[in-house]
Amino acid sequence: xxxxxxxxxxxxxxxxxxxxxxxxxxxxxxxxxxxxxxxxxxxxxxxxxxxxxxxxxxxxxxxxxxxxxxxxxxxxxxxxxxxxxxxxxxxxxxxxxxxxxxxxxxxxxxxxxxxxxxxxxxxxxxxxxxxxxxxxxxxxxxxxxxxxxxxxxxxxxxxxxxxxxxxxxxxxxxxxxxxxxxxxxxxx
Numbered sequence: 001x002x003x004x005x006x007x008x009x010x011x012x013x014x015x016x017x018x019x020x021x022x023x024x025x026x027x028x029x030x031x032x033x034x035x036x037x038x039x040x041x042x043x044x045x046x047x048x049x050x051x052x053x054x055x056x057x058x059x060x061x062x063x064x065x066x067x068x069x070x071x072x073x074x075x076x077x078x079x080x081x082x083x084x085x086x087x088x089x090x091x092x093x094x095x096x097x098x099x100x101x102x103x104x105x106x107x108x109x110x111x112x113x114x115x116x117x118x119x120x121x122x123x124x125x126x127x128x129x130x131x132x133x134x135x136x137x138x139x140x141x142x143x144x145x146x147x148x149x150x151x152x153x154x155x156x157x158x159x160x161x162x163x164x165x166x167x168x169x170x171x172x173x174x175x176x177x178x179x180x181x182x183x184x185x186x187x188x
Contacts, residue, residue: 024080045059046059
């Protein structure tokens, strides 16, 4: 006896939904791990801010970003678990089910908007870091050029010093000769 296509599709949808929920939970765990690693790096930077050239404001901003992202991940996780309950409640069509579905939808909108905002902030940070990297490279190039110029100036000063020594020696010899000529003129 053939199964009703409705139930076949319904089962496929349920399986896909469960797989997506598992995948999202796995992604949340990965994000939590990355956030923990970022948090550890902030701790290290706080212990020695001069080494990393970070201001207290920058460290504070990074700490706030970590806390905000953690809240979003927690919200996403609670949304995942609430989503299952909301979907089940909405299926029965009751007022509580509709309310739960509305709350779930609002939560999804908030998560998406916060995710978009975080993505924009990360994109801006990436752009700022790219600009900073460009400036650091340029400063390095200028430093090399200045080093080469100083080296050339040093060589010119060495050459000038050698010429001055030679001129000084010739001047002393000329003074001796002049003194000898004067002595001969006075004697003669």
